[in-house]
Amino acid sequence: MEWGRVMIGETDINAILKSQPPTRSAMAPAAIALANLSFSYPDKPNVLHDLNLDIHQGERVGIVGYNGCGKTTLFMLVCGVLTPSTGSVALLGEPVAPGRFRPDIGLVFQNPDDQLFSATVWEDVAFAPENMGLSPEEVEARVRSAMQLTGTEALHQRPPHHLSGGEKRMVAIAGVLAMLPQVMIYDEPTANLDLRARRRLIRFLQSSPQTFLTSSHDLEFILEVCDRVIVLNEGRIAADGDPAQVMRDRVLMEASGLEVPHSLTHTHRSEP
Amino acid sequence: MRLELDEYAYLDSPIHRWDARAKLIGLLAIITSFAFVEQLQYVPAMLGVTVVIYALSRLPVSFLTTRLRYPGIFILGVVGLLPFLSGSTVLWSWGFLSLRQEGVMAAALVVGRFFSILTLGLVLFGTTPFIAQVRAMRSLGLPGILADMLLLTYRYLFVLLEMLTTMRRAMRLRGFSFHPSRFNLQDLQRLASLMGTLFIRSYEQSQRIYTAMRLRGYGALPHRHITPVAQRQAGDVLWHRFGLMLALLTSAGFLIADGLWSGVAS
Numbered sequence: 001m002e003w004g005r006v007m008i009g010e011t012d013i014n015a016i017l018k019s020q021p022p023t024r025s026a027m028a029p030a031a032i033a034l035a036n037l038s039f040s041y042p043d044k045p046n047v048l049h050d051l052n053l054d055i056h057q058g059e060r061v062g063i064v065g066y067n068g069c070g071k072t073t074l075f076m077l078v079c080g081v082l083t084p085s086t087g088s089v090a091l092l093g094e095p096v097a098p099g100r101f102r103p104d105i106g107l108v109f110q111n112p113d114d115q116l117f118s119a120t121v122w123e124d125v126a127f128a129p130e131n132m133g134l135s136p137e138e139v140e141a142r143v144r145s146a147m148q149l150t151g152t153e154a155l156h157q158r159p160p161h162h163l164s165g166g167e168k169r170m171v172a173i174a175g176v177l178a179m180l181p182q183v184m185i186y187d188e189p190t191a192n193l194d195l196r197a198r199r200r201l202i203r204f205l206q207s208s209p210q211t212f213l214t215s216s217h218d219l220e221f222i223l224e225v226c227d228r229v230i231v232l233n234e235g236r237i238a239a240d241g242d243p244a245q246v247m248r249d250r251v252l253m254e255a256s257g258l259e260v261p262h263s264l265t266h267t268h269r270s271e272p
Numbered sequence: 273m274r275l276e277l278d279e280y281a282y283l284d285s286p287i288h289r290w291d292a293r294a295k296l297i298g299l300l301a302i303i304t305s306f307a308f309v310e311q312l313q314y315v316p317a318m319l320g321v322t323v324v325i326y327a328l329s330r331l332p333v334s335f336l337t338t339r340l341r342y343p344g345i346f347i348l349g350v351v352g353l354l355p356f357l358s359g360s361t362v363l364w365s366w367g368f369l370s371l372r373q374e375g376v377m378a379a380a381l382v383v384g385r386f387f388s389i390l391t392l393g394l395v396l397f398g399t400t401p402f403i404a405q406v407r408a409m410r411s412l413g414l415p416g417i418l419a420d421m422l423l424l425t426y427r428y429l430f431v432l433l434e435m436l437t438t439m440r441r442a443m444r445l446r447g448f449s450f451h452p453s454r455f456n457l458q459d460l461q462r463l464a465s466l467m468g469t470l471f472i473r474s475y476e477q478s479q480r481i482y483t484a485m486r487l488r489g490y491g492a493l494p495h496r497h498i499t500p501v502a503q504r505q506a507g508d509v510l511w512h513r514f515g516l517m518l519a520l521l522t523s524a525g526f527l528i529a530d531g532l533w534s535g536v537a538s
Contacts, residue, residue, distance in 0.1 A: 079487055106487070161430060
């Protein structure tokens with residue numbers, strides 16, 4: 001199988017996946033806009049409380065907070081899996097209707113085993129384009145392109161459940177990229193990754209042109225890939241701003257159940 | 273007992289090269305005709321056909337023995353008493369035990385049918401990747417939702433087994449050991465909570481999988497286009513047709529012969 005430039009007629013799929021997002025302007029709608037968003041589970045009230053947030057196109061936003069502070073719930077609301085208790089979510093200027101399929105947003109789950117269900121890697125990556133009713137040629141082009149970008153071409157015939165953790169993560173990302181989403185959401189993408197796979201993921205995200213939102217307990221990872229961080233605490237936004245600036249604030253971080261990342265502490269142990 | 277049925281699906285043999293749809297129809301026809309065989313004299317022919325097909329498939333003998341072990345024990349448990357309980361013609365007797373001809377014949381028929389049908393079933397599922405098998409069923413009219421359910425069940429069965437193995441290992445490492453001879457109510461409660469936890473975890477995982485599928489457009493279109501199975505070579509088409517015809521003739525042969533014999537006997 002050849003893995004070169006992927007064309008459909010006059011359209012270069014690789015170029016679409018690698019293209020830069022539109023620059024922020026007064027006219028361009030926010031990639032994600034939350035207005036007075038609140039959410040409660042029947043047994044857990046106020047998981048998210050009155051969130052107001054605009055994420056602009058091209059931004060790379062990290063969401064940090066302790067376990068159970070509402071990060072995954074927020075992602076599910078943005079994708080339309082959950083219905084807000086009050087308030088609204090808009091994606092690229094269009095309200096998110098719960099349950100409606102939106103190929104312009106992709107969610108990469110925390111556990112790739114929840115996402116990789118097909119018999120081979122190729123079939124898994126083809127799952128979304130096939131659901132979108134694309135022609136077999138376009139499905140193939142999108143699969144090739146997504147696998148090229150994530151470096152998973154060599155795995156195309158392997159069953160997903162036989163892959164390593166890092167490989168599964170990249171295949172899961174390829175499966176979502178094949179929809180050509182404009183906004184990507186990564187839920188704890190560094191969970192269970194070894195150092196090499198984590199570094200590969202960081203390089204991939206640093207070169208990724210999409211607007212993205214990622215949650216992680218790995219604050220060094222957030223520092224490396226995000227240009228904005230949001231600290232969630234008890235369902236509210238405790239801070240929003242430049243990652244290094246926000247995460248250097250020890251009082252804020254400790255009040256939010258977090259720690260200042262090691263690289264920002266400026267304390268170096270001397271070698272014995 | 274091993275579950276991974278298609279681990280040898282990538283071997284090269286005439287049965288592996290046989291088109292999945294033709295194979296499904298052909299082998300199912302033979303299996304059905306074997307299920308209707310009631311005359312003992314056809315059991316050697318049935319076993320002969322089974323052995324020839326298994327040999328043609330080039331599947332290792334260990335593939336068959338490991339998978340037949342537990343069902344074999346079950347069937348032997350079921351028919352083991354037949355030769356001693358069923359019939360009136362005593363062949364041999366020792367004290368209160370009497371070996372009866374009719375019982376021996378019935379047991380031989382059941383065991384012969386069981387071996388042939390299970391072996392052919394293993395050939396059917398062992399020589400075609402499961403995904404191709406489900407696609408073949410779908411192209412023969414299986415509803416899409418059932419095909420998807422089959423695929424997901426097969427895929428996640430292994431995940432659940434892995435989960436169960438890990439949980440059992442964790443229990444053992446904390447001192448739990450299950451001995452049927454020292455079985456007590458507390459052990460039963462612990463095993464019940466293990467199964468309950470597995471059930472809840474599998475339910476939660478199924479919800480997450482369904483969410484992941486919906487987010488990638490599952491159900492957005494009424495009919496999903498599926499990437500076609502690789503194009504077959506022209507030379508193979510003859511074999512697919514010939515194989516199917518042979519299988520259908522074999523199946524018809526068994527049905528007719530058994531029916532004729534039953535007619536003559538009555």
